[in-house]
Amino acid sequence: MVRQTEMSASFCALNEIEIVQPGTQSACKDGRITSMTFWSPERFCESDGAQQAEQLPGVAAQCITHWAKGHSRVTIELSGGLDSSIVAGLLASIPTAPFIQALTIIPESPGGDERDYARSVAGKWNFGLVETRVVPAQLDYRELLDLPLSVEPAVYGLDVLADRLSSQLADTFGATRIFSGQGGDAIFFQPHALAIAADFVQAQGLKHGLFGIVSSIALANNISIWSVLRSIFRATASFEHREIPSAIAGPVGRQAWESNRLVHPWSAACQHLPPGKRLQIAMLTHCQLFNRATRTAAHGRLVHPLLSQPIVEMCLGIPTWQLVPDRRERGLARDQFSMLLPDKVRSRRGKGEASGFYNRVINAHLPELRPLLLDGVLANAGIIAPALLDAWLTTEHLLWKDDHPTIGALISLEIWARQWGGG
Structure with missing residues (x-):
């Protein structure tokens, strides 16, 4: 009997390999594999949201206390954004708080410098902060070729520079645990999605409060309130997402694109839920990628406490219009955790933007990346x-085009295929 939670993807590109999903148990008997589901996110989406919200800080504190237990020295990847803050x-603030050393990475790119926010957090709690400026030439994706073979491509961990810097800081500081803020966008529901209004109407009807929700969504998306209202009654789109568009697919890739609809089992099981909750679960499926093997994850050091099961279950039970009650991103989280946040972070609008940096990374390494992709395994296989x-x-x-997610995914897939003997 085997329980597997390390393999984060839903589908595997290796032949005769089946990935066991978190929350399931697979057993092999008499040459057959049977699976049983013990946990699925949609089961927690119909509870008392108001009560859940009030309990959220206490539950989060208990989870952090658990993760820090037995670790006297820790580091934290502190971006200056809401979640890591x-x-x-x-x-x-836990009673037995360890010695903390934080790391903030400053990419040389407009919108990427968040050090003032990180400083305000470190200053509030009086712990150390290492600020490291990085330039595009320092990040070379081809370093992935030198890392150990893994069962899945490096999507999380593709930024090998950030992974190395975080791991080195932990080694230097003698930290036995590395904390991150990953997962906050999903559980606290970062997007001002039009689906929030549909969720409200399905649960509450055309009641008082709808206009405020519609107005804040319209303002956040710079669209008219009529566009938001129309979205309530339209069929919702699929939440299937593919980093690699069919526009650049070869003949083999295009056939797979057109014949296979890739839907994560969690998304397939939540079709009865309102669209906003389905979107939140779709975002949560992406968080499984954070469990892949990286330098920081070696020896179990890296943890993402916001993805602790009690926190995830609690946030799934809070309606989307309560998670995003107004124009503020993750407004509920800002209110519930206000006592932990410096004013600079709590009142901040938006997030840091590093897309330009990663586009420049690809541009800085074009002489090496062009032959890697254009003459590589993926191209030769069609x-x-x-x-x-x-x-x-x-x-x-x-x-002019922000295509680094697609190009980065191709680089990751190409390197992974070569590591497995594809070229």
């Missing part, structure tokens, strides 16, 4: 079309 505040991708791998394209 909440984790820092929780960690620093999964991608080199002639179509060629125009993407130019300085001009990268200057």
